[in-house]
Amino acid sequence: xxxxxxxxxxxxxxxxxxxxxxxxxxxxxxxxxxxxxxxxxxxxxxxxxxxxxxxxxxxxxxxxxxxxxxxxxxxxxxxxxxxxxxxxxxxxxxxxxxxxxxxxxxxxxxxxxxxxxxxxxxxxxxxxxxxxxxxxxxxxxxxxxxxxxxxxxxxxxxxxxxxxxxxxxxxxxxxxxxxxxxxxxxxxxxxxxxxxxxxxxxxxxxxxxxxxxxxxxxxxxxxxxxxxxxxxxxxxxxxxxxxxxxx
Amino acid sequence: xxxxxxxxxxxxxxxxxxxxxxxxxxxxxxxxxxxxxxxxxxxxxxxxxxxxxxxxxxxxxxxxxxxxxxxxxxxxxxxxxxxxxxxxxxxxxxxxxxxxxxxxxxxxxxxxxxxxxxxxxxxxxxxxxxxxxxxxxxxxxxxxxxxxxxxxxxxxxxxxxxxxxxxxxxxxxxxxxxxxxxxxxxxxxxxxxxxxxxxxxxxxxxxxxxxxxxxxxxxxxxxxxxxxxxxxxxxxxxxxxxxxxxx
DNA sequence: GTGGCTAATTGGTCTGACCAGTAGACCAAA
DNA sequence: TTTGGTCTACTGGTCAGACCAATTAGCCAC
Numbered sequence: 001x002x003x004x005x006x007x008x009x010x011x012x013x014x015x016x017x018x019x020x021x022x023x024x025x026x027x028x029x030x031x032x033x034x035x036x037x038x039x040x041x042x043x044x045x046x047x048x049x050x051x052x053x054x055x056x057x058x059x060x061x062x063x064x065x066x067x068x069x070x071x072x073x074x075x076x077x078x079x080x081x082x083x084x085x086x087x088x089x090x091x092x093x094x095x096x097x098x099x100x101x102x103x104x105x106x107x108x109x110x111x112x113x114x115x116x117x118x119x120x121x122x123x124x125x126x127x128x129x130x131x132x133x134x135x136x137x138x139x140x141x142x143x144x145x146x147x148x149x150x151x152x153x154x155x156x157x158x159x160x161x162x163x164x165x166x167x168x169x170x171x172x173x174x175x176x177x178x179x180x181x182x183x184x185x186x187x188x189x190x191x192x193x194x195x196x197x198x199x200x201x202x203x204x205x206x207x208x209x210x211x212x213x214x215x216x217x218x219x220x221x222x223x224x225x226x227x228x229x230x231x232x233x234x235x236x237x238x239x240x241x242x243x244x245x246x247x
Numbered sequence: 248x249x250x251x252x253x254x255x256x257x258x259x260x261x262x263x264x265x266x267x268x269x270x271x272x273x274x275x276x277x278x279x280x281x282x283x284x285x286x287x288x289x290x291x292x293x294x295x296x297x298x299x300x301x302x303x304x305x306x307x308x309x310x311x312x313x314x315x316x317x318x319x320x321x322x323x324x325x326x327x328x329x330x331x332x333x334x335x336x337x338x339x340x341x342x343x344x345x346x347x348x349x350x351x352x353x354x355x356x357x358x359x360x361x362x363x364x365x366x367x368x369x370x371x372x373x374x375x376x377x378x379x380x381x382x383x384x385x386x387x388x389x390x391x392x393x394x395x396x397x398x399x400x401x402x403x404x405x406x407x408x409x410x411x412x413x414x415x416x417x418x419x420x421x422x423x424x425x426x427x428x429x430x431x432x433x434x435x436x437x438x439x440x441x442x443x444x445x446x447x448x449x450x451x452x453x454x455x456x457x458x459x460x461x462x463x464x465x466x467x468x469x470x471x472x473x474x475x476x477x478x479x480x481x482x483x484x485x486x487x488x489x490x491x492x493x494x
Numbered sequence: 495g496t497g498g499c500t501a502a503t504t505g506g507t508c509t510g511a512c513c514a515g516t517a518g519a520c521c522a523a524a
Numbered sequence: 525t526t527t528g529g530t531c532t533a534c535t536g537g538t539c540a541g542a543c544c545a546a547t548t549a550g551c552c553a554c
Contacts, residue, residue, distance in 0.1 A: 012506065014305060038535060049508045051298055054536085058261060058302045059309035070257075070536045071516030098327055101412040104363065108355035116351060165348045172335055257515095259537065285504055296539040301505085317505045318547030 013048050017056035020046075025065070025076060036066070036074045099180060106173035107221050110154065113170060114201055114217035115210040117160035125160045126206050132156045133198045140192060151178065153198055157217075160205065191227065194220070260295050264303035267293075272312075272323060283313070283321040332415045346427055353420040354468050357401060360417060361448055361464035362457040364407035372407045373453050379403045380449060384442045398425075400445055404464075407452065438474065441467070 024030040037045065042053045057074055060066040068074045121129070136149040151174055158170040197220040204213035271277040284292060289300045304321055307313040311329050315321045368376070383396040398421060405417040444467040451460035 014506090018309075040535080051301070051509090052507065054298070055302055055305045055506095057536095059306045062265075062306035063310055068536065069516080070514075071534075073516095073535065098412075101410050102331070104359065104408075104410050105356065105413050105416060108359040109352065112351065112355040161351075163348050163351050166352050169335060169352060172331070176331065261537090287504080298540095299538065302537095304505095315505065316547080317545070318503075320504065320547095 013046075013052040014055040014059065017042075017046055017048070017053060018060060021056065021060060022065070030076050032076050032078045034076055036076070038073060099177075102173055102176060103225070106170065106177075107218075109166060109170055109173070110158070110221060111214050111217045113158040113161040113163075113166055114205070115161075115214040116163060116166070117157050118205040118208055118210040118213035120162045121160040121205050126202065129153075129156050129160065129202055129205065133195065133202060136198065137195045140195065147178070150194070157201065157205075194224070197223070260293075260299040261302040261306065264289075264293055264295070264300060265307060268303065268307060269312075277323050279323050279325045279327065281323055283323070285320060326411060329411075329415065332412055332419070335416075336419050346424075349420060349423055349427070350472065353417070353424070354465075354472075356413060356417050356420070357405070357468060358461050358464045360405040360408040360410075360413055361452070362461040363410060363413070364404050365452045365455055365457040365460035367409045368407040368452050373449065376400075376403050376407065376449055376452065380442065380445045383445065387439060387442065394425075397441070404448065404452075441471070444470070 021030070021036075030036070036042065036057075039050055039053050039057065042057075043050045046053065057066060057068065061068055061074075065077055066074055067077055117125075132149070132152050136146075136153050139146045139149040154174060155171070158167045161167065197216065200216040201213055201220070204210075204216055268277070268283075277283065283289070283304075286297055286300050286304065289304075290297045293300065304313060304315065308315055308321075312324055312327075313321055314324055364372075379396070379399050383393075383400050386393045386396040401421065402414075402418070405414045408414065444463065447463040448460055448467070451457075451463055
């Protein structure tokens with residue numbers, strides 16, 4: 001039953017400081033790279049104790065918005081885009097359930113990126129994309145850094161979509177997925193047909209055909225998801241009953 | 248030139264505490280929902296001052312991994328995926344994303360939600376959804392709280408998708424869009440045909456037809472986007488040269 | 495059971511202090 | 525002129541001890 005009640009707002013001093021600092025950054029009064037007043041100055045500016053100031057600053061450093069250097073001062077991070085770069089091992093905290101949840105968010109975003117890329121990619125973009133795919137194909141043959149180049153393919157598509165927010169989301173999910181696979185020692189589900197799928201996407205993008213690009217990406221994701229599941233199952237059965245098997 | 252030198256590692260006490268706490272969560276010694284020792288106990292366990300403990304705890308709370316309740320204690324968050332969502336939300340709060348940028352991320356998520364809802368919604372869900380649509384239709388006639396009920400329709404779909412992470416992202420984008428519209432004084436583009444569109448989605452969900460649900464949602468979004476653009480243009484032309492014009 | 499009281503515990507905040515690393519100015523030796 | 529040392533003011537990192545406010549749990553009268 002909706003009664004219109006909600007837990008009363010309880011603002012801590014540190015939260016308030018955080019809000020003000022973020023506001024300063026948003027309004028441009030604090031630019032990336034610029035230096036904040038020293039903790040002792042902030043203490044007087046905010047009329048609070050240094051402990052509160054420090055809790056606020058440390059929290060903002062934790063999410064990558066600020067960087068502190070002992071003896072020098074506290075600075076606004078230059079690449080706020082890198083906020084995602086994990087200082088923490090997020091993936092370790094993820095279970096299978098959560099992973100599936102994240103995948104269901106990531107997939108439509110990747111498809112959207114492919115569609116937008118088709119509508120916006122320049123000739124140079126397409127040329128660059130082709131090279132990335134070729135490098136991926138080479139890595140498949142040599143067996144080196146396959147995963148790195150596979151990621152780069154997806155990353156390139158996301159970049160061609162020309163939407164920084166979308167790119168950031170996709171990057172985050174990719175990083176999480178990578179860490180998860182590394183930590184859980186899950187092999188990758190690469191096979192040669194991926195190259196053809198990527199080439200299909202490339203053609204659609206080159207032709208400026210968003211719908212086809214979306215469809216190709218959707219098919220590719222569906223296939224690699226099936227592969228991943230198969231690999232996971234196989235490894236599971238291997239660990240339970242060590243029987244050799246290569247498909 | 249590569250000389251093999253790198254900045255020396257400089258560990259702060261707080262960082263070390265953070266690592267240990269995350270490690271405890273990873274190894275399962277600290278389960279979601281469980282309570283941490285009090286700050287004063289941690290102080291003795293880690294052999295550090297309370298300030299350092301508090302900086303660590305506050306940072307982890309900031310990213311959503313811990314929750315603190317004055318007088319009660321500090322607890323591990325139950326929804327780990329919320330941590331990731333929260334982190335992305337931070338990045339959204341920064342930077343001035345263009346409206347179009349946000350929309351391009353939100354749309355595929357809403358479509359995905361509709362599709363998943365069709366695959367997972369229970370009979371009760373559908374019944375509830377029908378009521379929500381009816382309330383929206385009523386609000387359209389009375390002209391009261393239209394926006395609130397419109398939001399609720401989308402929210403209900405997202406909830407039926409059965410993916411908390413997806414739901415949270417959709418909520419986030421809805422909030423951002425609402426703020427954006429309020430700040431830029433952009434009116435809303437509601438019209439009676441939305442009800443029919445929602446009913447179409449409802450039918451697809453009831454039939455368990457994910458593809459149709461996706462298509463219906465896509466059509467609905469496309470239409471309301473066109474409406475929004477039209478409204479925006481009209482208001483812009485009004486403010487520039489007060490001449491009446493209907494598309 | 496309900497409601498109110500008390501006491502112990504917990505997080506929130508403040509104060510003041512000391513340490514270690516940094517940056518910049520200055521100066522002497524090569 | 526350049527290099528390296530030295531001094532000083534400043535900055536973040538850490539600590540200890542204190543008080544407040546909110547929560548919890550147990551007790552007790554109604």
